[in-house]
Amino acid sequence: MSYLLSTSSSSQYYISYIFIVLSSSIISYRLGKLLENIDQIMSNTSPENIMSACANCGKEGTDVTNTCNKCKSVMYCNAACKKKHRKKHKKQCERRVAELHDEKLFKQPPPLEDCPICMIRLPFLESGKVYMVCCGKMICTGCTHAPVYDDKGNAIAEKTCPFCRAPTPTDDEIIKRYEKRVDLNDATGIYNLGCHYFNGSYGLPQSYARALELYHRAGKLGSIPSYYNIGIAYYNGLGVERDAKKAAHYLEVAAIRGDGLARFNIGIDEANLGNMERALKHWVIAARDGDYRSVQSIKRLYSEGDATKDDYAKALRSYQAYLDEIKSDQRDEAAASDENYKYYESAVYCLPEKLI
Numbered sequence: 001m002s003y004l005l006s007t008s009s010s011s012q013y014y015i016s017y018i019f020i021v022l023s024s025s026i027i028s029y030r031l032g033k034l035l036e037n038i039d040q041i042m043s044n045t046s047p048e049n050i051m052s053a054c055a056n057c058g059k060e061g062t063d064v065t066n067t068c069n070k071c072k073s074v075m076y077c078n079a080a081c082k083k084k085h086r087k088k089h090k091k092q093c094e095r096r097v098a099e100l101h102d103e104k105l106f107k108q109p110p111p112l113e114d115c116p117i118c119m120i121r122l123p124f125l126e127s128g129k130v131y132m133v134c135c136g137k138m139i140c141t142g143c144t145h146a147p148v149y150d151d152k153g154n155a156i157a158e159k160t161c162p163f164c165r166a167p168t169p170t171d172d173e174i175i176k177r178y179e180k181r182v183d184l185n186d187a188t189g190i191y192n193l194g195c196h197y198f199n200g201s202y203g204l205p206q207s208y209a210r211a212l213e214l215y216h217r218a219g220k221l222g223s224i225p226s227y228y229n230i231g232i233a234y235y236n237g238l239g240v241e242r243d244a245k246k247a248a249h250y251l252e253v254a255a256i257r258g259d260g261l262a263r264f265n266i267g268i269d270e271a272n273l274g275n276m277e278r279a280l281k282h283w284v285i286a287a288r289d290g291d292y293r294s295v296q297s298i299k300r301l302y303s304e305g306d307a308t309k310d311d312y313a314k315a316l317r318s319y320q321a322y323l324d325e326i327k328s329d330q331r332d333e334a335a336a337s338d339e340n341y342k343y344y345e346s347a348v349y350c351l352p353e354k355l356i
């Protein structure tokens with residue numbers, strides 16, 4: 001990954017805003033008639049009523065139901081027609097498969113969940129959130145740092161979980177608690193235990209194999225960073241044979257689920273291959289997911305003529321929209337008291353305001 005980020009300082013650019021005013025017209029209709037039509041349409045488009053044409057022999061009918069297994073975009077009347085047409089269809093099929101893949105890959109993923117205490121979106125930066133092994137909640141550092149009061153309004157000195165009030169576990173207790181979270185099929189708990197095996201922390205024997213086993217299990221249960229870690233393991237040959245294809249596959253799975261770090265890295269790979277347009281698309285999505293390095297990378301594309309001023313301005317606005325969703329006074333206080341609680345990259349505020 002040799003695409004280095006530009007460190008050149010930004011110059012002042014101005015953008016113009018275009019307001020599109022959509023005019024609407026009022027359409028009146030008879031509701032009864034409309035519902036009747038919808039009913040008719042629905043009954044005509046039920047699977048047994050769809051008329052298709054065989055891509056090989058041209059035969060039409062409701063019995064032309066043998067779909068191409070790969071692109072699922074063409075139909076045949078039988079397996080023999082499908083086989084006959086394979087050679088002719090190959091190129092079109094590959095193009096359609098690639099299109100379908102890109103449609104999935106370049107979709108803006110749903111945002112990360114909210115902190116269960118302050119109900120504000122959790123930040124992308126790991127230092128802005130803490131996993132609680134007692135109750136399995138991911139809590140923002142604003143809430144973990146905030147003082148806790150008893151019913152008489154006195155601050156409680158003993159550190160407890162701000163969600164379930166369990167006392168902070170000792171190092172010896174942590175792994176036992178993780179095992180309980182594993183028994184409960186808690187995706188993040190399983191992922192974190194995988195990280196502890198990966199690093200050999202808390203007295204666990206270091207094991208890439210065990211870590212990967214846990215990452216796969218956590219990934220299937222919905223853990224987002226698990227697939228990123230599996231991808232990196234394949235990329236570097238840690239616990240598995242080095243395999244660039246598998247590494248790319250797992251990074252994509254992570255990116256589709258909303259892992260900004262995975263998407264940033266995919267963008268780097270695309271840029272290294274000279275696919276600047278694809279790199280830009282990835283970084284625009286990652287900027288909205290909260291990855292500031294992607295904003296910097298788009299700035300570099302712009303400075304080298306591979307992206308437009310609008311692309312760069314859009315990336316800045318996307319990152320700003322992300323910041324607007326995650327910023328809170330309580331999180332700012334935590335970050336000001338301890339830089340380990342930093343929850344976003346603030347450099348964007350140093351850029352000319354007109355660009356944001």
Ligand SMILES: [Zn+2]
Binds near residue numbers: 055057058076077078
């Ligand atoms: Zn046919």
Ligand SMILES: [Zn+2]
Binds near residue numbers: 068074
């Ligand atoms: Zn096909």
Ligand SMILES: [Zn+2]
Binds near residue numbers: 120139
């Ligand atoms: Zn919170």
Ligand SMILES: [Zn+2]
Binds near residue numbers: 133134135166
């Ligand atoms: Zn708890």
